[in-house]
Amino acid sequence: MSESVTEGPANADVVTGSDMGVDPSMLLSLRGVTKNFGAVQALRHVDLDVPAGQVTALVGDNGAGKSTLIKAIAGIWEPSSGTKYWLGEKIDTHTPKDAANLGIATVYQDLALCDNLDIVANMYLGFEATRNHVLDEITMEKRTQQTLHDLSVSTVQSVRQLVGSLSGGQRQAIAVARAVMRDAKLVIMDEPTAALGVTQTAQVLELIKTLASRGIGVLVISHNLNDVFQVADRIAVMYLGTLVSSGPVANYTMSSAIELITTGTVARAA
């Protein structure tokens, strides 16, 4: 069920997290985030808490505002109003670089991988290791192998394989592993299992759990409630731009979740 939120003071300049009832142990907190695109209110006063070391599933029907919310967190859209907090401190993510510097890594549905480059090159894209201006292939290869090993990604034969030759699940794993290698503290994943088969879905869900067990906060958008109930520690439901419900997964059942997604309310007590 929703955490209670107290109204903050009118002067937003000196507001601190605790003024808004924000728990500083929460990795990411949003208060009153609103986003308008012209006349369309894509997000309406969204209050969301994402703890570290847990998997928070963001669910909702098409058009509920899940992707918009993610983009507002990742610095792609600037919210029309509202505040974002990181470990209790007010933050602004104007650009994707700001978000990345904080430790927010977003894995989009299209994964943003270069098929013509190998795994090592993709993992280090944008922040390659160099020695005297020459690419330090050996260091990058070793660290890539280490990261994949730590994340128990065992199905990849060689880190020198071209990414274009990998399966969907492996590509997803590489995209996530890249976030981990960049010391991400919060990994946002947009529909990670949408295009995957059964075995690959299981691999990705395992990976998500591994991330959380390493203390990383994971925010997963998913349509698939089966997947959600398998991995999530918390669920947040969006309905027509509003966050209508959030809380520990134990508070939800499949049917109550479906009802919240489709109608925005739940008829009987959860």
Added chain:
Amino acid sequence: MSTSSDPTPATTATRTHKPTLRGRLSELIGGDVGIVPVLIALVALVIYFQIRSTVFLSADNVTNLFIQAIIYIFLGMAEVWLLLIGEIDLSLGWVAGLSGSIAAIYTNVQFGWPWWLAFLAALVACTAIGFLWGIIVTKLKLASFIVTLAGSFIVEGVLLYILDHVFEGGGAPVQSSILSNLTNGTLTPTFTWVFVVVVVALSAAIMIVRERARRVAGLVVAPFYRIVVKLTVLTALGVALALLFNHNRSGFTPIVGMPLAVPMVFAVLAIYSFVLSRTKFGRYMYAIGGNNEAARRAGIPVNRYRVYAFMLGGFTAGIAGLFYVSRLGGYSSSSTDSSVVLYAVAAAVIGGTSLYGGRGKMTYPVVGGIILAVITNGLVLIQISTTMVYVITGVVLLGAITVDSLARRSQTLLK
């Protein structure tokens, strides 16, 4: 299969591979299987022409052939910078002409500039033109095909105007001995051998050092015989060329030694290859060509790199122009036409560069350029009419890209 937990360094590739011909070939070349059909075609063509006309492999003709190939090679390398990021520059043929003309004009006695200043002016002009196309393409978001097509007309017009008006009688003859020596100069026979030895020794040293470093770090290394085979082929080629070039190729005063142009091409090839494969700059070129959006999200300033690619294309075309005017002995309005740039693209593509971006190496236009020169040179030697030369060139290009596409279709492992 990860070797990170192995206490001992891996000495063989531990991935399972079917011991097929493709598998072995792939391991040998390092995964670049597509180049093999092209090399086979090259060898086949050489054999064919040598059978049909015994002077084909004569010292004189081979030297001629290399000098002819150099223009295609440099222009091909210029296009590779653009093809890698998924763009194209159709003005490079005329830009090369402009470069050669500027160099010839300013080293002419009427202006008397020192050679290095004239060369610099030529190269700066070409790079600036590339910069201009790059800015137009990125800021106005126009297709490079159209921008450079329009640009090719503009540059052609400007060049023809300059040539018709700079000197009495038009044209720009080569008067500088430095400019002339670009294609006419030779290394002494001793230095020819020195060059071959140095190249083989350096290649061996680099390959061995790299393998050792990987071994020490505990990473998978390719089988050692791969290095041995590569060095053997390189040595054989080097020795064959040295013997050929050191053979007297002139009936009158003896001309011996490797053309100066060969080490120069090699130097440019080595520098460009190094940049592409060993630096961030090169890596970003491949990334942008492979997935522009992914590169952008990774923080790579894609538009800036796009402009750099156009500049490098222009600069390299400028180098090609210097050699071109050197070979022709001068430049006039009838020296070239717009089809030259298509040979540039053909050279890059025959060697295996993808037109869609993300795939290509600087060695590809070298192979492609040599094939194009072999075809035109060989067909003329066996007295095929010029019209048929065009048809055959086109057929070869089509064949090359078909074979290349089929060969790479199932390629999955290793750069």
